[in-house]
Amino acid sequence: MVIEDLDQAVDALATRNYYRLSGYWHSARIIDFVSGKPTDRFQPGTSLDLCVDLYEFDARLRSAVFTSLAPIELALRSLLGYxxxxxxxxxxxxxxxxxxxxxxPDRKNPRKTQHAVWLAKYMEAVRNSREDFVAHHRAQYGGQLPVWVAVEIMDWGMLSYLYRFSPRRVRDEIAGLCAMTAPQLESTLKSLNVLRNLSAHHARLFNRGFDIKPKPIRHELMEPVNALTYRLFGQISIIRFLHHQxxxxxxxxxxxxxxxxxHNxxxxxxxxxAPQNWRALQLWAN
Incomplete structure (x- = not known):
């Protein structure tokens, strides 16, 4: 690996952590064609500066992903509450x-229903909330928040489960607004929750694969990327699609x-x- 400035390299490793940076230079390792595994040798021209640039790009991308998911979460709260x-x-x-x-039955605790497990988490969120509106309802109504208020203290995971538990009519109405079926939206919310948590905890997104794939969305904007949802570009394309819908x-x-x-x-x-022509895709075109 090329290190052009030793002092800068020491600073980069000190402030960014060796093991976090290693996730970016791993992509530059030469692959052994017999075993198919990466070697300890790097492709010619690989530099620490490039790895730092990728690290910084990934940080910007995490911030953009997290920020872009926020309006979707707020919309889900409003739709479920309404x-x-x-x-x-x-x-x-x-x-x-x-x-x-x-x-x-809950998968981890089969003696309880899925709703009972969810309800325990919800009640804990009510008890721990410091919001003025929660204190008001706790004092006036014994803490029984109407659903349009309750959604305001639910995180993404709790909202996803509430959608999963909702009557079919509600599921279909909300999914229809997203140009999806209810099963498609349910799997999408589950998948995006993983992406949200990775972003919130500063995990590497670049060159990451995803085990949880959402169901394909049968819409002309999504058709070119449905096969890519096991990679980052496919996941953030879903965010773009929901913003559009x-x-x-x-x-x-x-x-x-x-x-x-x-670029390098x-x-x-x-x-x-991402395909080379990603900006030309209808979903991503200006």
């Missing part, structure tokens, strides 16, 4: 008004961030799973 609230203000607390999935702000930040990739001859942009 549609479930039209059934019963306390529908989220009443397993009998939810669908059959809510009553199935729900008319959410800030959809260009992801595109602008992708355009800051430090060793580790290509396509490592994130």
């Amino acid at each position: 549609h479930l609230g039209s059934i019963d203000p306390l529908v989220h607390l009443d397993i009998e008004q939810l669908n059959a999935v809510a009553r199935t 729900l008319d959410l702000p800030g959809s260009e930040r992801l595109a602008h961030t992708l355009e800051t990739f430090p 001859e060793i580790i290509p942009f396509e490592r994130i799973g």
